[in-house]
Amino acid sequence: MSARDRILNRIRQASTPDDVAWQGGGATPAIAMTDGADRMDRFIAQATAADATVSRIDNMAALPAALADELRGRNLPAAIRHGADPAFTALDWGTVETSQGVGRIDEPATLSRAHYAMAETGTLVLASGPDNPVTLTFLGETHFVVLKASDIKAGFEGVFAAVRQDGLAPRTLNMVTGPSRSADIGQVLQLGAHGPIALHIFVVDA
Structure with missing residues (x-):
């Protein structure tokens, strides 16, 4: 040596x-x-520590009912706005009223799909585009995000390797850890300062 x-x-x-x-x-x-199960546990722990809430669903078909329950539990209207993502447009939303397009100011609830997530920090990675307009991420009061369990990576290295492998080339990649927050006013942490006051993540097992 x-x-x-x-x-x-x-x-x-x-x-x-x-x-x-x-x-x-x-x-x-x-x-x-670590393996997938450990990454899942780490991601949920880190996301929860950043003031997000997380629930797990078996498949995409279970999303409308799970979302309806979350909206009801938060005293929100049974309505959601989302982009043109085929994963959403193909669903039977039942009693949940849906609208499609970019985010609008003071939207009660919006829905996006995360392409990836980082177990290390509990961070969601969302690609901009018509399927998931970036304004849905920042203009809704409550932001709901769908994430496949298989898309949880270890950290930055895994995410950017997947971006290259998948040929993903959006205008922006937005990395979101928990709801919006700021401590600029009186050094007191305020949620919802520059965006959603709440973030809920549906992790889809299959």
Whole structure:
């Protein structure tokens, strides 16, 4: 082992936190090496810690009923606005009134689909476009997001690898962790300062 290697090893041992593993000369979060179930648990814990709420549904067909329950439990109208995503337009919404298009100011509730999520931080990754207009993410008072369990990645590295692999090229990728918040006013945390006051995530198992 060269003197350079010995020095680098000492630095790594002194500065590596418990949840980071060194691989191939670089730091890789340990979460990257966990399986899907562990990533799910980590994502839910981190998203909840960021003041989001999370529920799990078996499949997309279960979404309308689950959404109706959430709207009712939050004393919101039985109505939702979403984009042209085929995953939504193909559903039977039953008693939930739907409208399609961009987000509108003071919309009570909006619905988007996240392309990916990061277990490490509980962050959703949403791609802009007609299927999921970016305004739905920021203009609704309560933002509902659908996420496939299989799209939960470990962290940034996994997300951007998936973006490249899937050939995703939106104008913007929006990374959302919890509802909107700010502590700029009197150094007191305020939810809903610049966007939704509440964020609820439906994780679809299949």
